[in-house]
Amino acid sequence: MSQRVGHIKVTEANAAAYRDSLKIKVFGSTVFPYDILPDSVNSNVNTLFNYPGTPYSTITYPSGNLDSIDEIVIKVDDNIVDFPEQVHAYLFHPHNSNGKLFIYHSGHCMGIAPTEDILGNALGQEPGLVIAGLVAAGYTVLAVPMINYQFNSPVGISCGYNNHDYLFVDGHYQYPMAFFFKPLIASLNLLGRSNYAAIYMCGLSGGGWTTSIYPAIDSSVSMSFPVAGSWPTAVRNAFYAEGDYEQTDLTVFNFLDYHEIYTLACLAPARKMLQINNRYDACCFGGPVAQIFYVDSVKNALAGSNGFFNFYLDETQTGHQISKRALEVMLTFIRNENAYLLNKPADSVTNGMTYFYDIKNNFTLNVPTDNSPLKYSLLKAPAWLSLNSTAGQLSGTVPTGNIISKPDSVSFKVEDSTGRFVVCNYNIKKKRDGPYIFTKFNDSTIAYVLPPFSNSIQQVNPLSAGSFYLNNAQLSILGISIENNSIIKLTFNQPLQPTDSI
Structure with a gap:
């Protein structure tokens, strides 16, 4: 499949070095910030920040599999003008646990991740969709929101309040990108990555953007599921040119483009990423065709490694959300049920x-x-x-x-009801029924041969001139060359006649 994106530099051999370089771009150091910790933890909370009511009573044990919720509070920075509000993450403990941690990272439109899950993913229906579904499956769920800059979080849905552009434009901080990952890093440092049998991550919108990048930085995330979060730069410029500054920051994305970051998120050690976009998304990264320009490039870059990248196009909803179908596909993917x-x-x-x-x-x-x-x-x-x-x-x-x-180009999708699917992208090339030979009207000492496929020949062995059959014994080929990666040029010792056959 031909692609619009550039060559992927990241390989299994150099992935660790690229990860270190990426950490320098984000944090200013190759040393991962394991020393960052939350400012406080409130155990067994019954209420959520900026959310009215108690949305999880129906799934609390014994009615469901939720045992308790902890609130993790993180101060983004000491500058309370730039960061007037602390970040509130939530840890959901299952009654029957599978020993694995699943991160859910929300995007730009709500102050806390549970609010996005309820109002966005579940369209206002408590207890939400993703968090409740993951808890029911036995996962401990860490729900983390995006940061705000110079603004407080709203109650309910309010997209665009985060003021992220000015975090970069104001120039108050040398490494502004690091703030986007601080709440998640602080929470994971507190919990201890080795305390879980595996760590998975998903996120929507800005959380999908975070999920696209964070596993490339922190290799403890073994499977990631970014939803409606990113495209490679060339694809983004062609289909969707909007978004906050962090999504186009040249410090990072001139170094590694998104398709290279997807590759890095699957290597050193070998891991998996399933990117999900919504075909009918009213906000971002929608449509049926953008994936044909980069998905196979990432797959090809991972060939020969144990890293794995795939793409799913959700056609079940029209909103900017993680749907029930997307969650089914994630859980099926985790079970390694593939088509x-x-x-x-x-x-x-x-x-x-x-x-x-x-x-x-x-x-x-x-x-x-x-x-x-x-x-x-x-x-x-x-x-x-x-x-x-x-x-x-x-x-x-x-x-x-x-x-x-x-x-x-052709792209089709086939899927079953359990979430096993194939999205197939390929090019159909028209070929000629046979080689086509012609001469120019003003020079019959040269013949041009069109092979079955256009743009299919880059070089030719000079000795191959002897492989052509000529019915005229007086005729011989003096030279053979390639023009425009497509046409074989034959130079003869004398002008060709209508009775000559090649």
């Missing part, structure tokens, strides 16, 4: 041919199938290609056209 295509679609066609690919009968699982129904989406395709969403088949007739044609 793949037994045979890949054909990626070359000729003019006028009939194209066919059976998605349904190529969809394969690494676990026993439960025969759940499959759902299909055609995300991008040329006009001649269509999807039968009942039979799960791609088909169409390739139109006749010019000798040289640019590739067409």
